[in-house]
Amino acid sequence: MTQSYQSFGVIGAGAWGTALAQNLAVAGRDVTLWAFEKDTVDSINKAHENTAFLPGIALSPSITATQDLTALVQCDALLSVAPAQHTRSILSTLSNEKALTGKPVILCSKGIEISTREFMSDVLSETLPQVVPVVLSGPSFAIDVAKGLPTAVTLACKDEVMGAALVQAVAAPTFRPYLATDVLGAEIGGAVKNVLAIACGMVLGMGLGRSAHAAIIARGFAEMRRLGKKLGCDPETLTGLCGLGDLVLTCSSEQSRNMSCGFALGKGESLEKILAARTSVTEGVASAPALKKMAESLDVDMPISIAVADILAGDLNIQSALVELLAREHKTEVL
Numbered sequence: 001m002t003q004s005y006q007s008f009g010v011i012g013a014g015a016w017g018t019a020l021a022q023n024l025a026v027a028g029r030d031v032t033l034w035a036f037e038k039d040t041v042d043s044i045n046k047a048h049e050n051t052a053f054l055p056g057i058a059l060s061p062s063i064t065a066t067q068d069l070t071a072l073v074q075c076d077a078l079l080s081v082a083p084a085q086h087t088r089s090i091l092s093t094l095s096n097e098k099a100l101t102g103k104p105v106i107l108c109s110k111g112i113e114i115s116t117r118e119f120m121s122d123v124l125s126e127t128l129p130q131v132v133p134v135v136l137s138g139p140s141f142a143i144d145v146a147k148g149l150p151t152a153v154t155l156a157c158k159d160e161v162m163g164a165a166l167v168q169a170v171a172a173p174t175f176r177p178y179l180a181t182d183v184l185g186a187e188i189g190g191a192v193k194n195v196l197a198i199a200c201g202m203v204l205g206m207g208l209g210r211s212a213h214a215a216i217i218a219r220g221f222a223e224m225r226r227l228g229k230k231l232g233c234d235p236e237t238l239t240g241l242c243g244l245g246d247l248v249l250t251c252s253s254e255q256s257r258n259m260s261c262g263f264a265l266g267k268g269e270s271l272e273k274i275l276a277a278r279t280s281v282t283e284g285v286a287s288a289p290a291l292k293k294m295a296e297s298l299d300v301d302m303p304i305s306i307a308v309a310d311i312l313a314g315d316l317n318i319q320s321a322l323v324e325l326l327a328r329e330h331k332t333e334v335l
């Protein structure tokens, strides 16, 4: 008999974890939401609002928030939605939990761990080898999902039967997951588009025009696909919601933390000042140096991503990066 998934534990009560918890509650699931901060737990349980990370959204009273991660292990499935740089330490606390054996953990964060240069599925397989990795990724702002605006995402699971059951469980009237089997391919797009969105923001912040912006999206997409090819992913995966779809959304919206960070850099603001003014995570800033090292060690041509990493590190200014990118040797357009 096919397993059905009724209870979900969501790890991370930032904007995205909270929006996904709300979506699951709308879909009729039982949701336990783990938050890092006690204030966030209290705000969700008492006022049914996440005032710190998703203010103004009335959450379903059926969502239970907790600071006790072990309260989630009896759930049918987990969602991992903490920022990428905190994911390992959080998941490690559950490493001895036998109750998780064979259960799906749906990775919803988008990033690369700096210290190891690993994607979240690698971090998961090292911290919780007893679970089944699944990826949910695509063009989806937390506030849009929380408001019930139409959203479509990729849900990737190697086990198609489990994946199909998860699609049924997480789908809601305005939230449409599409099933895929290429787990690593599905997570590459989300991590790389964050870095490329910083580049797009810089271009628009400097007033370089929409033509340059479109060129960065298209050539950035070539970098994303080159990396996917090198890592053995299905080339089709990145043409979907988790790749091209998310790249277009993030690179085109000032609402994006990554794009707006690049935009402010393009206007001449310092990275320190931009980040100091934020409580929310800008994943591309952390992923960029890891992506640069990954590209160099795998010998994948990713000049835009590497330029972003160098600019963020203070090793290159935006103007010089532009000159260098345009002065590169002419080449054929295909990968």
Ligand SMILES: NC(=O)c1ccc[n+]([C@@H]2O[C@H](COP(=O)([O-])OP(=O)(O)OC[C@H]3O[C@@H](n4cnc5c(N)ncnc54)[C@H](O)[C@@H]3O)[C@@H](O)[C@H]2O)c1
Pocket (backbone or CB within 6 Å): 012, 013, 014, 015, 016, 017, 018, 035, 036, 037, 053, 081, 082, 083, 084, 086, 090, 108, 109, 110, 111, 140, 141, 142, 143, 279, 280, 281, 282, 283
């Ligand atoms: N917000 C979105 O629209 C959106 C959409 C899709 C994917 N994502 C991804 O989801 C992930 C989470 O982003 P978000 O927007 O929900 O976060 P957020 O910016 O809204 O909130 C920051 C989160 O970091 C947590 N945090 C801060 N310090 C911590 C620590 N020391 N240990 C553990 N947790 C700590 C906070 O509790 C909070 O949950 C990111 O990888 C992001 O790329 C976000």
Ligand SMILES: O=P(O)(O)OC[C@H](O)CO
Pocket (backbone or CB within 6 Å): 110, 138, 139, 140, 141, 142, 194, 197, 246, 249, 250, 255, 256, 257, 258, 259, 281, 282, 283
């Ligand atoms: O605000 P960003 O740049 O973290 O992007 C949020 C989502 O990943 C968009 O799909």
